[in-house]
Amino acid sequence: MIDLLLALTSYQRVIEVLALGMTVLILLSSLDDLFVDIWYWSRGLYRWFWIRSRYPRLTAEALDAKPERPIAIMVPAWKESEVIQAMLTTSQSLIRYADYHFFVGVYRNDAATIAEVQLAMEVFSNVSMSIVPRDGPTSKADCLNIVLADIFAHERRTGTNFLGIALHDSEDVIHPYELKLFNYLLDRMDLIQLPVFSFPRGLHEVVAGTYMDEFAEWHSKDLVVRESMTGVVPCAGVSACFSRRAIDALRLKRAGEVFSTASLTEDYDIAFRLADMGMREIFVSFPISMAVEAVGADGRPEITRRNMPVATREFFPEDFRAAYRQRARWLLGIAFQGWTQHGWVGSLGAKYFLMRDRKGLITAPAAILAYFVMFSLLVSHGLFQLLPMTSRPPYGLLDTGLFRTLLAANLLLLGNRLVQRTFFTARIYGIGQGLMAGPRMIVSNLLNFFATLRAAIIYTRHKISGKPIFWDKTTHSYPFQVAPTVFAEPKI
16 A cells, blocks of 8 residues: 555656646647737737728739739649649639649659549640659659749740739638639739638538638638738748749749759748848738539528639548648648758747747647646546545645646636637638637647647658658549539628
């Protein structure tokens, strides 16, 4: 009995120290999130009372009135034979813009994707294909640089001068008004980023549902705050457009290599390089009331009207392994490679958001450790209940007023976190999905833990061996039921 008591007491002390450490770490991370929340809502109130009353809001009519100029759309594709033709075909039906051209980058050892793009080229005159003269996969940046070279050759051959060059992936459903919005802004802006949202998923699809929650909050709140504080908008790689002057400046500065082949997140990297050159970047959330078609629980089509931003929609993985592998690639590029390549440059606000980009390397493992500590405390408490009252040791650290105060603060901040996530999810997907956002945060924590672990292993192996990190492709799916009725005529 004495040995058991000593062992339990020692274990409890270790768990208490961990509990206190995790409580402090979670508090710091939660205060960081609270600061972003306060900035967003304060900014919203200021704009509501002082900006919107003085300046008229942009309308769809103004976008329609702007004369069209040529815009190129780059689509890097590695083993996308199942979705690329559907994406190109659907885009031709959806996009309310005439003067655009798709440039699809494929690899010479990907015959299936090449064949699908060739079929699309036979039907649509505004689709071209660029073949990377190397076996894939290399990196998305390598593919994009090849595509850019073909865009410039196309301009010389046809006399076309593209006003802007947009980025999309092969699983994207492009909003009908996206190119009109780019066309309107490109005279003043050099990098335009529009929101990216997941398509609605079933309540039982909890892994895919985490993307609904995260992107709804990130692309409705966090990027808005980041732009207002720093003027730097990390490119998401889709639903983004670069001005021709920005592309030309990058070509001149980097001897033709516009996208960095040393980064897995070339889109994130390029935003910082453009900011260093004094280019103007903007994140735009421009809502239009659209008719949205979905399939109801009874299998019948349902058409609803929602005031939704001009944004790209796509399906994200539902498979747990595919999801954390995708997140690991993002972490590799943003946290590990971004830290190595960009350090802590920029203003105080820029450094603050670099910290937010990288804090997941600590908070993701900490969240899982916090679950373990909570479970261990419950187990140890249960075991101590089996011992005689006189032999039960007190909860030293956890019985202090300091710990109770920290715990109460964390509970309040957790409540705020749940309210924020629920609000932004519900605003895009409805109250049912909003109420699921809280429980899905546990799944997000698990995904981020495994993603961090995988990213750390890959990056350590890369640094030891010196071998490059290749394109870790995510298997994509496309909503083949998409038709022009998905985005009907806007309500002006």
